[in-house]
Amino acid sequence: MLQPYAAREETSRGRLFDEEPSRFRDCYQRDRDRIIHSSAFRRLKHKTQVFIEHEGDYFRTRLTHSIEVGQVARTIAAALGLNIDLTEAVALAHDLGHPPFGHTGEDALQKLMAPYGGFDHNAQAIRIVTSLERHYADFDGLNLTWETLEGIAKHNGPVAGPVPYALAEYNARHDLELHTHASAEAQVAALADDVAYNSHDLHDGLRAELFSTDELAELPLLDGCFAAVDAKYPGLNLYRRRHVALRRFFGTLVDDVVTQAKGRLKELQPVTPDDIRRAGRPMVRFSDEIWEQLQVTRKFLYHRMYRAPDVVKMRSRVTKTVEGLFPFFMAHPEELPKQWRKEVAEARDETALARIVSDYISGMTDRFALQEWERLESLSFDRS
Incomplete structure (x- = not known):
């Protein structure tokens, strides 16, 4: 049963372009399905989180990460009596706007696009689902509901400061109320992202042998997880031991989010989804204690994984790739694929x-x- 402050189809603010309702799915189920069937979602299979796509078959990609975030988000949404389908739609779409090479690629593109309105992956996700996906006869994009678009745009909180052009452009047509918090469903998707990557980056770092199981067992939260596993399963082999301990870590984070959200919602006593948006603070978050302990884990990952020598070496290579591609296409737009050259012909300025x-x-x-x-x-060399 949905809580009063959960999103419902009958109270949705609708789509930019009106459509006939589906006979079998509500509006948020259709949003989720359109995201899954989009070209951008399929491409996430070959976009990575930390490691480059070809470096190993077992490392997470943006696709597997998005599926994991969707699973966590559904679990939390169900526990809180929220709309599961809207939550999952936002969760599955949250990484659609990421360029190649993870945050390294985004950092490079941000610098290159600074003179032209900037680049932000959340804003780019909006651009993808409202314009760049062009498969439908009646509109560009996926024509998602207002609630799903709002969640993609501001699941991390209100959009403060200069609004990236890709988001500002759409917001001028379809006001997403960027100054407010997002729905409870979108807030759940954001925390599910935190839960998923804090857990799976530890998995991937272990598989890449960037740190040891013993080092993990000394970190806050994880020390208790390993101790509990050792007490229940003495003598468990290394791989099972660390997997079971990381499962407990994962579960601890989910339990904390649910407990904290229930407490905050009980205190606020919202009766509509807009009460969540106007609360002035997030309703879905970690406890202060868990958040502080997570910072230690994040600092550990930053130094031992994200800035590991092999990772830094690859960061340098992929940064040069993006920094090479951008000026080349700016100077030679005729080298863009045919469908993109039509856009170039209509471009008004640089x-x-x-x-x-x-x-x-x-x-x-x-x-x-x-x-x-x-x-x-090679082409550039031949021309010279």
């Missing part, structure tokens, strides 16, 4: 061209970006 180039590069997978840069380097 800023419009830069945004087209940014859209193209940000949609690339890791492997395609590397292959494309090798091809263009």
Whole structure:
């Protein structure tokens, strides 16, 4: 049973373009399904979190991460009496706007796009689902509901400061109320993201042998998880021991989010979804104690994984790839694929061209970006 402050189809603010309702699915189920069937969602299979896509078959990709976030989000939403389908739609879409090479690629693209309105992956996700996906006869994009678009745009909180052009452009047509918090469902999707990556980055770091199980067992929260496993399963082999301990860590985070959210919601006593948006503070978050302990784990991951020598070496390579692709296409837009050259012909100025180039590069997978840069380097050499 849904709580009064949960999203419902009958109170949805609808879509930018009116459509006939589905006979079998409500509006949020349709949003989720359109996201799953989108080209951008499929490309997440070959975009990575920390490691480059071809470095190992067992490391998380943006696709597997998004599926894990969706699973966690559904669990938390169900526990809180929220709309599970809206929560899952936002969770599955939250990484659609990431360029190749994870945060390294985004950092490079942000610098390159600074003179042209900037680049932000959340804003780019909005651009993808409202414009760049072009498969439907009646509209560009996926024509998602207002609630799903709002969740994608501001699941991390109100959008403060300068609004990235990709978000501002759509918001001028369809006001997403960027100054407020998002729905409880979108807040759940954001915390599910935190739960998932804090857990799976530890898994991936262990598999890459960037740190040891014994080092993990000394971190806050994890020390108790390993101790509990050792007490219940003495003599368990190394791989099972660390897997079971990380499962307990995962469960601890989910339990904490649910407990904290229930307490905050009971205190606020919201009766509509808008009460959540106007609360002035997030309703779904970690406890202060768990949050402080997580910072120790994040600091550990930053130094031992995100800044590990091999990872830094690859960061340098992929940064040069993005920094090479962007000026090349700015100087030679005729080398863009045929469907993109039509956009170039309509570009009014350098800023419009830069945004087209940014859209193209940000949609690339890791492997395609590397292959494309090798091809263009050769082409550039031949021209010289």
